[in-house]
Amino acid sequence: MDNYIKEEKTSLQSVEVPGAPEIPGEGKPRRNASSPDKLIDFPPGATTLYENFLHGIIESEGGNFLGHRQINQGIAGPYVWESYPEVQKRVANFGSGLRKLELDTKGILGFFSENNPQYVIGELACYQYNFILVPLYDILGIEAIEFIINQTEMKYCLTTANKARILLEMKEYLPTLKVIIISDEFDHDQDLIELAQEVNVKIIDFNTVENDGITNPIEAINPKPEDIATISYTSGTTGKPKGAVLSHKNFVSVIGSTNFLAEKGKFPKITKNDIHISHLPLAHVFERTNESIIIYHGASIGFYQGDILKLLDDIAELKPTIFVSVPRILNRIYDKVMASIKSKGGASQLLFNTAYNAKKNGLQKGHVDHWMWDKTIFSPIRAKFGGRMKTIISGSAPISSEVMDFLRISFSADVYEGYGQTENASGLTASQHGDTSSGHVGPPQACTEIKLVDVAEMSYTSKDKPHPRGEICVKGNALFQYYYKSPEKTAEVIDKKGWCHTGDVGMWDDLGRLVIIDRVKNIFKLAQGEYIAPEKIENVYQKHELVAQAFIHGDSLQSSLVAIIVPDPETLLPWAKNNNLGNYNYQELCNNSQVKKHILQTLQKYGRANGLKGFENVKNIHLTHEQFTLQNNLLTPTFKLKRHQAKIRYQKEINEIYSEIS
Structure with missing residues (x-):
């Protein structure tokens, strides 16, 4: 391990593309040093997200797939699980039921729901039957929901009952919406049924669609890699949202990259014994990509209750091994632990600070473990979070070095920071295994290449010393195809040579890792990921x-x-x-x-x-x-x-x- 760390601290993590020409006003493209000569596309056994699911079924060996907590009188019970083979049957039945509802191949299915097993079953049915998934989410606002449904001419939408009411009350402005499939209980809600009848929308229970698929099986037409998997709308600019059209290949190439890097010892190896807690919105590409990676390896996904304030309780019950989150939540964990230590004061606080500083010094040498302090000081902290967390990944927005160090010290875990965008299926960069330094987002994913283009008006250039700087531009297998029905917006982002201009300003450090330093446009993200x-x-x-x-x-x-x-x-x-x-x-x-x-x-x-x-x-x-x-x-x-x-x-x-x- 020590030899690996020493190599990691001195070796370049990205390299210039061999034979790339010198172009005035920009630096040479860089690729992950583990794959300098080619961009990774598919992992073994999967060229589409449906094949990705089939691979996971084999890897799981019949193990647990989707878990949720049953709520009785407001109290959450233990996790209840469905296995990979059980979910496989439900996926096929639900997809067949959608076909019976006359949702055509390559037709659009909207998703307007909190994370739950039905969401993933519906998502996988889209992948098997070659439907196009279009997520909706509240944070964009009612006007944006109206715009997305009308631009995509959405007829079918999978929702929970509370979201269904929102759509029905908007029906006057949604002329194409015809069918709402509700994933939770609503039989007792006579008002909802009457409202649907008034506005001439058919509402149908999720289980009914499944049962129709059982009694009237319709064979699936599976997608090809270049087929559209999703149209994911982003609020990255002022005005109307833009729908990034992402293919199966776009997603699967990120899975291929993470799998390739794991085999090279640069990224965590996931097995069927791992457990991921799903709490980031599935409406966002970041969580969809993460869960697709989990599925490829046949690992388990447990859903939180839907209340972020109860997330820590869900973690304690689920005992996940993988925690993929965002700075807002990781900052909350940091604040909660530090506030608890401060409240104890005295000898307890002094002992914690001694242990913390000792482990922080160890990070500089690449160590996240300590034989004494882990057992005496940090094991109670780990126990509150299930005690089994071995991999923590932060994405969506920048995270402070202080919190990254805290996570490594307190959990003795491999902690990674990634950088991505909707337009690239969240697959731009990721820090590497064994790199315990902070303040960067790692080298390019193995499916992507990145170059920095001069931003003269901000005095950022590819010739800057000691580190080249410029706008981050990307190309590769994860790059989206276009913005839906918006060629002018597409042309603003993808130049004539096929490079996507992210609007972020980056810098290459001494090891070829990317550091995000600014924004080109007057748009930026807050810590929780909202664009401003x-x-x-x-x-x-x-x-x-x-x-x-x-x-x-x-x-x-x-x-x-x-x-x-x-x-x-x-x-x-x-x-x-x-x-x-x-x-x-x-x-x-x-x-x-x-x-x-x-x-x-x-x-x-x-x-x-x-x-x-x-x-x-x-x-x-x-x-x-x-x-x-x-x-x-x-x-x-x-x-x-x-x-x-x-x-x-x-x-x-x-x-x-x-x-x-x-």
């Missing part, structure tokens, strides 16, 4: 009479937005006079805590009234009397905010107002 368009929010706030100028900032290691606000003196001074602050001048008012509190509360209320979602409203502000101008280099000649320069100028204030939130 700051100009939209600034335009809302600047309409308020108290605001002259606004700079919205979101740190992807934070879960909320903050703002630098220039108050309008013509409005602020009269307000101050009417609120016993008339003795203060404009600059003094900008430094006054009472004024800051008033403006913050006013903007939060104003934002809600003007349609800002909860995560779009700022949580804290800093007031400044200095205008953004051409002279101080905060405005362009066309009077647009120079966001990059504003971030540099106000970094100290941004850090302070974030610390006030925490």
